[in-house]
Amino acid sequence: EPLDLEVLPIIDSTNQYLLSKLDTLPSGYACVAEYQQAGRGRRGRQWFSPFGSNLYFSLYWRLEQGPAAAMGLSLAVGIVVAKVLRQLSGQQIKVKWPNDLYLNDKKLAGILVEIAGKTGDVAHVVIGMGINLAMHNPDHQIVNQAWENLGHIDRNLLVATLLQQLREAMICFEQQGLSAFIEQWQSLDNFNNRAVKLLIGDKVIHGIAKGINQQGALLLEQDGQITPYIGGEISLRAD
Numbered sequence: 619e620p621l622d623l624e625v626l627p628i629i630d631s632t633n634q635y636l637l638s639k640l641d642t643l644p645s646g647y648a649c650v651a652e653y654q655q656a657g658r659g660r661r662g663r664q665w666f667s668p669f670g671s672n673l674y675f676s677l678y679w680r681l682e683q684g685p686a687a688a689m690g691l692s693l694a695v696g697i698v699v700a701k702v703l704r705q706l707s708g709q710q711i712k713v714k715w716p717n718d719l720y721l722n723d724k725k726l727a728g729i730l731v732e733i734a735g736k737t738g739d740v741a742h743v744v745i746g747m748g749i750n751l752a753m754h755n756p757d758h759q760i761v762n763q764a765w766e767n768l769g770h771i772d773r774n775l776l777v778a779t780l781l782q783q784l785r786e787a788m789i790c791f792e793q794q795g796l797s798a799f800i801e802q803w804q805s806l807d808n809f810n811n812r813a814v815k816l817l818i819g820d821k822v823i824h825g826i827a828k829g830i831n832q833q834g835a836l837l838l839e840q841d842g843q844i845t846p847y848i849g850g851e852i853s854l855r856a857d
């Protein structure tokens with residue numbers, strides 16, 4: 619029987635580590651690392667992961683319904699993590715579509731959901747998050763946007779609480795999907811009713827953010843018209 623939580627001093631990436639061991643892991647298995655040599659974000663981007671009291675955490679989940687059921691999972695995870703961090707820090711943590719947590723209008727944490735498994739088959743889901751607790755002297759080649767620290771917090775308590783809340787939320791997500799979480803999004807949304815721009819490749823689209831729809835698409839208002847935007851190629855910024 620493998621342990622439920624593995625604590626690693628150094629690893630390339632906690633997400634990659636779990637993905638490489640999928641066949642041997644029970645659903646709900648998790649790992650944390652003190653340092654990542656190749657921490658990653660979306661689309662091959664890097665996650666700056668220095669040694670020293672940040673959190674690099676990944677959770678494995680076996681999703682019987684298959685990969686399609688994982689739509690919107692990063693949004694649900696964001697809501698759960700925002701609530702845990704609020705509870706433990708008392709600070710006004712916010713969510714940013716589709717996969718970040720914000721504090722004081724700056725990036726506090728990133729969530730990366732990676733899925734292995736063929737359509738129609740079981741999905742092997744790895745949910746990773748990097749949370750800045752005490753990130754000093756960032757490498758500006760990697761962190762090219764405003765970032766924030768949560769400050770001192772008991773990491774053992776944080777990991778234990780995250781594990782428990784995320785496992786509970788995953789069971790709920792398996793049964794009800796994103797719909798069980800959606801009404802909590804609005805009050806946590808960093809950009810609700812604010813002027814934003816969407817960066818899609820070379821294109822920039824300006825509008826007012828209006829939350830998300832049932833599928834987890836971002837709703838953007840332009841000239842009184844609301845358009846849903848979905849897909850991994852979009853970055854959201856304040857305008």
Ligand code: ATP
Binds near residue numbers: 663854
């Ligand atoms: P965003 O829209 O916020 O850039 P994204 O979802 O488009 O995020 P991701 O790949 O998810 O892009 O995030 C990676 C980005 O996060 C990097 O390009 C970098 O700007 C930023 N970043 C990397 N490491 C950190 C860190 N430790 N803290 C805050 N931001 C970081």
Ligand code: BTN
Binds near residue numbers: 633656660676746
């Ligand atoms: C983002 O780019 O916003 C998502 C960043 C996700 C970083 C975390 S750190 C733990 C886990 N392992 C990785 O390599 N990435 C995720």
